[in-house]
Amino acid sequence: MAGHTPTATRRFIDPYLGGALLGLVLFLAFFVTGGGLGASAALSRVSVGVLDVAAPAHVDRVGYLAELAGGQRSPWAHSSVYMLVGTLVGGLASGLLNRRVRFETLRGPKVSVRARWAFALVGGALMGYGARLARGCTSGQALSGGAVLSVGSWAFMLAIFAAGYAVAWTFRKLWN
Amino acid sequence: MAPLDLSTVGALPAALLFGLIGFGFGFVLEMTGFGDTRKLAAQFYFKDMTVLKTMFTAIVVAAVLIFAASSFGLLDLSRVWVNPTHLWPGIAGGLIMGVGFVVGGFCPGTSLVAVATGKLDGMAFVAGALVGVGLFGETVSQIQPFFLSGDLGRFTLPDWLGLPTGPVLVLVVAMALLLFVGAEVLERRNRNAAVADAPKARALPRFRRGGAAVLALVALLVAIHGQPDAATRLARNAKLGRLVAERGIFVDPAEVVALRKDLALHVEILDLRDESAFNLFHLARAGRVDERQLVERTFLRPLQEAEPNTVIFLVGQDEPQAFSAWRELRTRGVVNTYVIEGGMDHWLDRYPVPSCVATRAAGKSWSFRYATGESLPSAAPELAASRRFKVPCSDAPARDGSPKTTEHEIRWPDYPFTKHVKLQLKTLVKGGCG
Numbered sequence: 247m248a249g250h251t252p253t254a255t256r257r258f259i260d261p262y263l264g265g266a267l268l269g270l271v272l273f274l275a276f277f278v279t280g281g282g283l284g285a286s287a288a289l290s291r292v293s294v295g296v297l298d299v300a301a302p303a304h305v306d307r308v309g310y311l312a313e314l315a316g317g318q319r320s321p322w323a324h325s326s327v328y329m330l331v332g333t334l335v336g337g338l339a340s341g342l343l344n345r346r347v348r349f350e351t352l353r354g355p356k357v358s359v360r361a362r363w364a365f366a367l368v369g370g371a372l373m374g375y376g377a378r379l380a381r382g383c384t385s386g387q388a389l390s391g392g393a394v395l396s397v398g399s400w401a402f403m404l405a406i407f408a409a410g411y412a413v414a415w416t417f418r419k420l421w422n
Numbered sequence: 423m424a425p426l427d428l429s430t431v432g433a434l435p436a437a438l439l440f441g442l443i444g445f446g447f448g449f450v451l452e453m454t455g456f457g458d459t460r461k462l463a464a465q466f467y468f469k470d471m472t473v474l475k476t477m478f479t480a481i482v483v484a485a486v487l488i489f490a491a492s493s494f495g496l497l498d499l500s501r502v503w504v505n506p507t508h509l510w511p512g513i514a515g516g517l518i519m520g521v522g523f524v525v526g527g528f529c530p531g532t533s534l535v536a537v538a539t540g541k542l543d544g545m546a547f548v549a550g551a552l553v554g555v556g557l558f559g560e561t562v563s564q565i566q567p568f569f570l571s572g573d574l575g576r577f578t579l580p581d582w583l584g585l586p587t588g589p590v591l592v593l594v595v596a597m598a599l600l601l602f603v604g605a606e607v608l609e610r611r612n613r614n615a616a617v618a619d620a621p622k623a624r625a626l627p628r629f630r631r632g633g634a635a636v637l638a639l640v641a642l643l644v645a646i647h648g649q650p651d652a653a654t655r656l657a658r659n660a661k662l663g664r665l666v667a668e669r670g671i672f673v674d675p676a677e678v679v680a681l682r683k684d685l686a687l688h689v690e691i692l693d694l695r696d697e698s699a700f701n702l703f704h705l706a707r708a709g710r711v712d713e714r715q716l717v718e719r720t721f722l723r724p725l726q727e728a729e730p731n732t733v734i735f736l737v738g739q740d741e742p743q744a745f746s747a748w749r750e751l752r753t754r755g756v757v758n759t760y761v762i763e764g765g766m767d768h769w770l771d772r773y774p775v776p777s778c779v780a781t782r783a784a785g786k787s788w789s790f791r792y793a794t795g796e797s798l799p800s801a802a803p804e805l806a807a808s809r810r811f812k813v814p815c816s817d818a819p820a821r822d823g824s825p826k827t828t829e830h831e832i833r834w835p836d837y838p839f840t841k842h843v844k845l846q847l848k849t850l851v852k853g854g855c856g
Contacts, residue, residue: 385531393481
């Protein structure tokens with residue numbers, strides 16, 4: 247690892263322990279609120295919220311957007327947004343405790359920083375679009391729906407892994 | 423019984439609650455290494471199976487806990503949000519996201535953790551995701567038919583397989599454990615090709631074995647103990663139990679008549695009696711349903727998803743029959759459901775038919791001479807115009823064989839009643855992605 251800054255980061259916890267803890271959080275979310283976890287709905291609300299400042303008339307005209315932020319309706323006052331803030335704070339807290347908070351770009355060994363950003367942007371756009379089409383992301387559909395044995399969520403989960411493995415070879419230079 | 427009714431806790435505590443759950447979510451994701459894109463992407467090259475291991479562990483742990491809580495009466499599943507199945511857009515979205523995962527190196531939840539720990543690639547990803555969801559909002563009207571296709575509603579693996587929840591849970595846990603064994607084998611085989619720079623996790627072999635055993639054991643226990651039936655679910659629901667004890671779910675026929683006049687409401691009447699009784703006499707626009715058919719998905723779903731101004735009345739020959747149906751529906755999350763007090767016999771006592779059509783002997787049910795369906799005014803007492811009517815009476819046929827027709831005029835009093843129907847909104851938290 248020559249050329250890298252000396253790291254004092256702690257090791258990640260056992261993936262199964264992480265999974266068990268994540269399962270516990272997911273269960274508590276269901277037990278207390280009746281709903282699971284999620285991230286993409288909040289992203290949708292942030293996106294609409296920004297648009298609502300820039301072009302409120304447009305938001306009022308497009309049905310899908312008006313449902314979130316039409317007229318006087320605020321896209322921000324929603325459980326998913328509170329959860330998003332919590333997720334950011336939680337990630338930061340664990341990152342600080344484990345000394346992993348650092349401005350850096352993590353990437354495959356053969357990819358430039360700029361290229362990684364560009365691919366992250368494009369991948370993010372695909373993810374965002376796909377998550378709304380599937381009515382949920384990996385957390386809101388796969389994790390939450392999977393835990394309550396929803397057929398659609400399991401089909402969705404299989405689709406993600408199938409497509410990921412199908413294109414992995416094409417994009418192997420990105421990561422290997 | 424859990425879950426909390428969030429409408430009663432106030433806006434700020436609810437917001438804090440969701441924030442706290444999010445905190446746990448973000449904290450655990452970061453601890454497990456989900457803020458590191460290399461660890462995530464390595465999943466697709468069989469080098470580091472953390473994503474699969476963590477995700478499936480989380481799913482089965484949560485599933486076992488959820489169904490254990492329901493099995494032992496701590497959690498009311500009818501008030502738990504189950505992502506409705508929209509099969510085709512779900513699969514299409516999943517395929518797009520699979521590509522996005524490999525190209526972008528994150529999924530939405532993990533990208534947030536990457537942002538929180540200062541990862542610039544995570545920020546680029548979130549920026550892209552914001553564009554993506556925005557783009558979807560702008561274009562969804564073009565693909566509306568597809569977006570709404572494959573709609574199966576609340577459809578679970580047990581529904582699909584036609585098995586009780588317990589065995590399915592055991593199957594899912596067994597499948598996950600097998601998957602983990604496979605993942606370990608794959609990782610060991612690709613050990614030398616371990617992803618450059620991606621930090622490894624600390625392995626806890628003892629915890630793994632013990633955890634797997636506990637999980638399998640609890641799943642088996644839940645399967646043996648089973649999920650509660652309608653009577654048990656009702657017994658565990660203090661609020662509903664009180665309502666039943668106070669007879670708040672039993673509605674006077676006069677209230678049903680009054681509500682049928684209300685244009686702002688959609689009144690639905692479900693008749694539990696057998697087909698012959700139904701043909702002899704039933705309330706206007708009533709539908710007949712067998713108790714067995716009542717809990718089938720195709721029948722249940724429209725009731726569960728009914729508009730909030732829908733009131734459902736159940737009627738049997740007597741009260742217990744309708745009450746048992748009420749118990750099934752209400753504990754499956756069908757709100758605004760009531761039982762017509764005293765059943766059809768009581769209804770006919772209040773709004774009787776001419777004695778040449780039907781009579782009631784003491785201690786017995788009404789007995790009809792021929793099928794009247796919903797043709798008699800008693801089937802729709804709310805229609806004042808129908809009170810004057812002609813009815814053929816078969817007990818005194820004319821010589822040519824055609825039934826003798828007598829004209830009746832009936833004027834029922836406006837019976838006083840205590841209002842029991844209170845419209846209730848069904849509130850379900852839709853989860854973070856709703």
